[in-house]
Amino acid sequence: MVPFPDDDTIACSRRVAGLKSSAIREILRVVNRDDVISFAGGLPAPDLFPVELLRTAAAQLLSGPAAPQALQYGETEGVSALRERIAARAPFPPGRLSASQVLVTQGSQQGLDLIAKLLIDPGDEVLVETPAYLGALQPFRFFGARLTFLPCDAEGVLPDALAKALRRRPKLVYLTPTFQNPSGLCYPESRRAEVRAVLADADTLVVEDDPYREIWFDEAPPAPLSAGLDLKRAVYMGSFSKIATPGLRIGFLVGSPAMVRRCVLAKQATDLHTNTLGQHLVLSLLGLSSFAEHIVAIRAAYRARRDALDAALTQRAADRLVWHRPGGGMFLWAKLAGGGDAAHLLEVALAEGLAFVPGGEFHAEGEGRDTLRLNFTHCAPPRLAEGVARLERALRRWKA
């Protein structure tokens, strides 16, 4: 970790004083060379973006009578037709959601920021999985949360550990049960049922983050945890970044009407509303059968990439790495078979021309150093294979 940039001219708030910038991010930020293959980012493949669909949608929108409205200030809640479409499309029992339970956010990241802002006082306990999504830890820490990393096995968070932690009445529990970033883990239905039973008995707000649901390769994932919980105590978040494009920054949050209203007031002070052009473009896409076909096509393309990475690792690194083949999402999560520090391995790998993210930062301080996250959606299969060849060389040099 490196200190948060400060100078002696203007003092930061106490909320910021203890924050650190990520040393790993600082390293990876400067590694943007063409000769480095990156498994480090969390980027979808730009060559698979629905550019033609968006070009047509933009041309129609900006030629039609709705053009001025799609460019004007909009309601903080989001474009109402999009909210309705999201309520109808979200993976909840038919008729369960209404538009008043939907807030359109500037990517699902903003939902995390709004929830943290609204709920977390300094010192409040927040439960997260081990490992946990780094982008959630940031806003939770920013507002002073005390994070507790709950133990997980190959099926998700351990229900007993969750139940025990909930007895302390923490402020919220943040879960990503479906193809998690970084672990790729997807809770099976049986574990979801156990976790739901534990959550239903508690007073704690559940924040379920679900951006990868539609990126599945082998079978569709079970229903979200939230679909079986009282929305008075659950917030569900989703995104169009992985199935449409991330640059539009369109995500959403589902919660009780009271929680949505609170988030609206916080969002008003934050950015007034989510960009309306992006909202209208996503709304257009959602009405096209060709967009449904596009989602099927990116599943197939990412499945091939997952298989390519898995096959290359099996061929070249099976003795040095341990991993589960992820059933969806964008990441393969691996462990160093003989232990060691993946941050050091990264230094060697960079010299070989490969970048990845060491897993330590997804854990409580000092833990998980023997883990690494490999993205497989951004590189085409030949480049994935070449990347693993470099990883093999790095593993050999590192242990030599």
Added chain:
Amino acid sequence: MVPFPDDDTIACSRRVAGLKSSAIREILRVVNRDDVISFAGGLPAPDLFPVELLRTAAAQLLSGPAAPQALQYGETEGVSALRERIAARAPFPPGRLSASQVLVTQGSQQGLDLIAKLLIDPGDEVLVETPAYLGALQPFRFFGARLTFLPCDAEGVLPDALAKALRRRPKLVYLTPTFQNPSGLCYPESRRAEVRAVLADADTLVVEDDPYREIWFDEAPPAPLSAGLDLKRAVYMGSFSKIATPGLRIGFLVGSPAMVRRCVLAKQATDLHTNTLGQHLVLSLLGLSSFAEHIVAIRAAYRARRDALDAALTQRAADRLVWHRPGGGMFLWAKLAGGGDAAHLLEVALAEGLAFVPGGEFHAEGEGRDTLRLNFTHCAPPRLAEGVARLERALRRWKA
């Protein structure tokens, strides 16, 4: 004021507990009927949006090789070509700014949120003008600022009062010297020089908000305060919402490289980055000579609207209202000549089919009740005249 929406299920953070929703906003939110003429919003005229320029720009962008990149995740700092363009175009001495001093924000509102988040601890003093922009008061209050409203005359904040308040070393001073929302006031060069001299002697960060600079009617405004200050202690914010379109949500913040870097880290946890499609579209517009012509055309159109409102008020309400004709921006600020509560006048006006914003909320609690803000950019001249006819009837009924 109405209480912040809460329920007994999930408790909000202490930061939220004291917040109120605006009663006036709640009233105006429901007044969205076709038979009501609204001078209440802060909306630019949708019929003057550069729709054709944007349609062409979008078609070119989404047909060209840069399309995938314009739809991909982007750097938190913003698209680098846009940052360079903003650095070159901002109203600072040539060569003074570099791209490293520019952060692209999700509308200039986000700049206010980031600054508040980074700097304000509960109880910190923040200086603002009387009246002040409501959208800034919201994030300042959200993070617990103690607001001090400084006295202003027709030329801006009073230098002596500012100097005296700065001796208490407040956390920051927020100023909108150019066609302010709500007052329309533009500090003349002489006052800017006096205020700059006071600010240069202080340790306090100056946050200058300048979204209306290019919407001038009679003569171009003097250079920003920040252009004559050390950027180690000044942050300058601007927006493309008024000259391009607000729905793209593209604004920017200028500050020291250290301050920009801090804002980048806070923004990363907030929404990762500003929507890239909107950034690329604004970048395209800024390269067109026809966009420069568009800005000249909206100046002329808004000048005609300002003149229409001013003329109608002179004809129908000169005995009951006092106002200065604004030299730019989007609002005419008026005072009830005989005193009284503009919130009550609003009730009568709504019955006549006219909405406006009573000025109380732009002031310290309980003050400024005899003021009102009239937007003139959203309605064409005939509708402005009809709105003033309704205002005249309301003023007569109200005082009858």
